Amino acid sequence: METADYISTFWSAQEMGVQALMLYLTVSSGYLVVAYLIGAQLTKSQTLFISTLFCVFAVYALWGVGQYWTSGYMAQLALDEKGVLDSVELNHLGVNPALIALPMGFLGILGSLKFMWDVRH
Numbered sequence: 001m002e003t004a005d006y007i008s009t010f011w012s013a014q015e016m017g018v019q020a021l022m023l024y025l026t027v028s029s030g031y032l033v034v035a036y037l038i039g040a041q042l043t044k045s046q047t048l049f050i051s052t053l054f055c056v057f058a059v060y061a062l063w064g065v066g067q068y069w070t071s072g073y074m075a076q077l078a079l080d081e082k083g084v085l086d087s088v089e090l091n092h093l094g095v096n097p098a099l100i101a102l103p104m105g106f107l108g109i110l111g112s113l114k115f116m117w118d119v120r121h
Helices: 003-041 044-082 098-120
Strands: none
Touching (some): 003 098, 044 098
């Protein structure tokens, strides 16, 4: 691959990772709104159903975040190996952002499930 291809891959991966993160935030916000507004009125089977859907879609969105941002980080590493670009120009911290976003996302899932539990009990 040429340098331009790696740079294009890096920025495309960053954009798609942000889109996946926005999907995660949308799914999480929707779940929290439902939990707050009608969580106490839901039956046990309804709560199980909506919580399962939430977990599936939230984990899927987080998988996208991890996949895309790791791909971008790998493109950055390839550029560093080629010696054509200083890593500071693409990623100021020099860390794969997925390593930060994924644990925070999973904590968000657990916190959202705990919120639903608290509303119901």
